[in-house]
Amino acid sequence: MPAPAGQVACSFGAFVSETDPAGLNVRAGPGTNHKVVGTLPPVKLSGDDPPVRAMVEVEVSAGANGWFRIAKARDNEMLTDAPPRPMFKGSGWVSGRKLTAKSQAAAGRLRPDTKAPAVLSGQDGLSFDGDTFVQNGRLLGCSGKWVLVEYGLPADSEALSGLEIKPAAKAGAEAGRFRAWVDRICATQETSCDGG
Secondary structure, rough: OOOOOOOEEEEEOOOOOOOOOOOOEEEOOOOOOOOOOEEOOOOEOOOOOOOOOOEEEEEEEEEEEEEEEEEEEEOOOOHOOOOOOOOOOOOOEEEEEHHEEEEOOOEEEEEOOOOOOOEEEEEEOOOOOOOOHHEEEEEEEEEEEEEEEOOOOOOHHHOOEEEEEHHHOOOOOOOEEEEEOOEEOOOOOOOOOOOO
């Protein structure tokens, strides 16, 4: 299940999962050979117990070879409980390894199509909008409102119980990781997608 080759149009909200204090470089094109046009701040942890992870929110409009064109970067002041941090707000490209997304998909699919075979499914339905999925996901590709997400959940993660991972979800992924196409992307960071 490789990422689509070439540039593909898409439209969804995503979150910056960069933890490097220097932030995430935004580039003029899809790849490290393009010049840096700005930066986005890293994940901000609040003092709560457990700490709240506040991520910069972005809008994605295209993908190309594991890179994504983003715009309209912003802090979620409800989570940061602070004034917005300085950041690049224009359009540019970032690596999908530093982006994540929430989804209310009922299953992860082999292709970006509701009729495609499910490669990830759960006993009681499945939702990829929990903190574990969001914190351990990275984006590989997109197509319209669909996103190809690769997950690397810890072996002891509760999210793995009841999750059926078909061999096709592991094909091409690093050891211990799996991937699937998901739709019903939810750009709400502070709660689950259903508001809970």
